Amino acid sequence: MTDLFNPLTGTVLDEDTLCSFGDLCRLCGVPADLVLEMIDEGLLCPQGTTPGEWRFTAIEIKRVQTTVHLQRDLRVNLPGCALALQLLEELEELRRLRRIR
Amino acid sequence: MEYRDYYEILGVDRDATQDAIKQAYRRLARKYHPDVSKETEAEKKFKDLGEAYEVLKDPEKRAAYDKFGSNWQTGQDFEPPPNWDAGFEFKGAGYTGGTDHDYSDFFESLFGRTGYTGGATRRSTFQMKGEDQHAKIVIRLAEAYHGSQQNITLTRATVEENGRVTTRPHNLQVTIPKGIIEGQRIRLEGQGMPGMGGAPAGDLYLEIAFAEDPMFHAEKRDIHLELPITPWEAALGATITVPTLGGRVQLKIPAGSQGGKKLRLKGRGLSTATKKGDQIVTLRIVVPEAKTQEQKKWYRKMAEIMPVNPRNTPGF
Numbered sequence: 256m257t258d259l260f261n262p263l264t265g266t267v268l269d270e271d272t273l274c275s276f277g278d279l280c281r282l283c284g285v286p287a288d289l290v291l292e293m294i295d296e297g298l299l300c301p302q303g304t305t306p307g308e309w310r311f312t313a314i315e316i317k318r319v320q321t322t323v324h325l326q327r328d329l330r331v332n333l334p335g336c337a338l339a340l341q342l343l344e345e346l347e348e349l350r351r352l353r354r355i356r
Numbered sequence: 357m358e359y360r361d362y363y364e365i366l367g368v369d370r371d372a373t374q375d376a377i378k379q380a381y382r383r384l385a386r387k388y389h390p391d392v393s394k395e396t397e398a399e400k401k402f403k404d405l406g407e408a409y410e411v412l413k414d415p416e417k418r419a420a421y422d423k424f425g426s427n428w429q430t431g432q433d434f435e436p437p438p439n440w441d442a443g444f445e446f447k448g449a450g451y452t453g454g455t456d457h458d459y460s461d462f463f464e465s466l467f468g469r470t471g472y473t474g475g476a477t478r479r480s481t482f483q484m485k486g487e488d489q490h491a492k493i494v495i496r497l498a499e500a501y502h503g504s505q506q507n508i509t510l511t512r513a514t515v516e517e518n519g520r521v522t523t524r525p526h527n528l529q530v531t532i533p534k535g536i537i538e539g540q541r542i543r544l545e546g547q548g549m550p551g552m553g554g555a556p557a558g559d560l561y562l563e564i565a566f567a568e569d570p571m572f573h574a575e576k577r578d579i580h581l582e583l584p585i586t587p588w589e590a591a592l593g594a595t596i597t598v599p600t601l602g603g604r605v606q607l608k609i610p611a612g613s614q615g616g617k618k619l620r621l622k623g624r625g626l627s628t629a630t631k632k633g634d635q636i637v638t639l640r641i642v643v644p645e646a647k648t649q650e651q652k653k654w655y656r657k658m659a660e661i662m663p664v665n666p667r668n669t670p671g672f
Contacts, residue, residue, distance in 0.1 A: 262505050262529040262530060262531045263528055263529065263530050263531065263544055263547065264530075264531045264533075265530065265531075265542040265543050265544040265545070265547075265560075265562070266542065266543045266545075267533055267536060267540055267541075267542050267543075268540060268541045268542070268543055269536075269537075269540050269628075269631075270631070271630070271631075282543075282559075284485065284488070313540070313541065317541070320488070320490075320561075321391045324389070324390075324391050325389070325391060325392075328385060328389055328402075328406075329382075329385055329386060329389060339392070343391070343392065347539075350394075351538075354568075354573070
């Protein structure tokens with residue numbers, strides 16, 4: 256199955272990545288409602304004022320995907336996901352700082 | 357086919373209550389959830405747990421499974437005895453719950469697989485986009501700096517003609533673009549799990565991690581290096597050859613530099629066409645040991661002709 260001559264090239268989700276409301280739902284396979292609830296919960300802070308103008312970052316794409324996994328696999332509700340995500344992001348930062356020292 | 361000990365996977369006794377099984381599953385699912393866990397093989401362990409729980413949480417399946425007896429061990433070659441499932445009703449009924457997990461051959465040959473085993477009519481109308489797949493890939497800093505090609509191997513479920521699902525290793529060669537940084541993800545559209553009923557495949561997300569480097573470490577786009585220098589290089593200034601991920605460059609140390617001073621080599625970090633990272637060089641002054649009488653004399657002379665109080669701040 257390996258194609259050594261035509262390596263795959265993907266899209267890098269980097270600090271410039273911005274996706275629309277619709278893109279976010281499609282990318283993560285989630286209904287618009289979940290995104291709205293996540294905004295209410297403070298998990299997502301899109302740039303732009305109206306839903307049509309909303310733009311989400313790469314970190315927010317990951318947050319939605321992790322939320323989906325946590326809800327599906329561990330039956331965590333949204334406030335629980337918010338807490339877990341906050342702690343996970345803090346933990347990642349602490350691990351990074353520990354590696355540097 | 358290899359036998360799987362579901363009790364062992366969940367860490368419970370064979371006579372555990374349904375409640376104990378549920379609690380064990382929930383505890384271990386939190387521990388090994390791939391989004392939460394840093395354990396190696398968390399993903400595999402999490403899948404194994406799901407499979408074990410799928411069987412043991414259902415009294416009917418559990419009873420059928422228990423009929424094989426307790427003398428089997430995980431990995432042992434196993435064929436179910438004929439009519440082992442006589443008297444049980446789950447055959448063909450598929451799961452009690454769960455999404456499109458990829459279960460082991462052991463599980464599927466015993467309990468079947470919903471979504472696939474439902475017959476031709478169901479298969480032709482049932483459509484579902486494939487699951488996204490998430491994987492971490494560890495690369496060297498130099499590979500991030502220059503960009504590279506990486507060979508990766510993933511376990512991939514494929515749906516065969518007869519609707520059966522088999523898992524096999526799937527090799528991919530992926531382009532890692534120049535200037536990628538730790539924690540960033542590459543999305544490969546359509547490279548996730550295959551879809552069902554003609555629906556598109558899911559996507560593959562590769563998260564970048566860096567292998568430990570003996571010399572450099574990265575902080576976002578900046579590359580850090582500690583540079584050992586002598587006291588006279590620090591005091592008098594010097595031009596020193598320093599390594600960067602892109603090769604050696606000359607760095608000018610200004611006269612009167614102190615240990616801990618940071619010097620910036622612009623554009624020598626993890627850069628893309630539009631974003632620039634720098635290399636930050638931190639000076640570390642190495643104090644020569646005074647071993648001989650003559651060397652000690654020189655230190656004493658230094659103390660005499662350039663007296664200094666480095667603790668001339670409040671608190672000392």
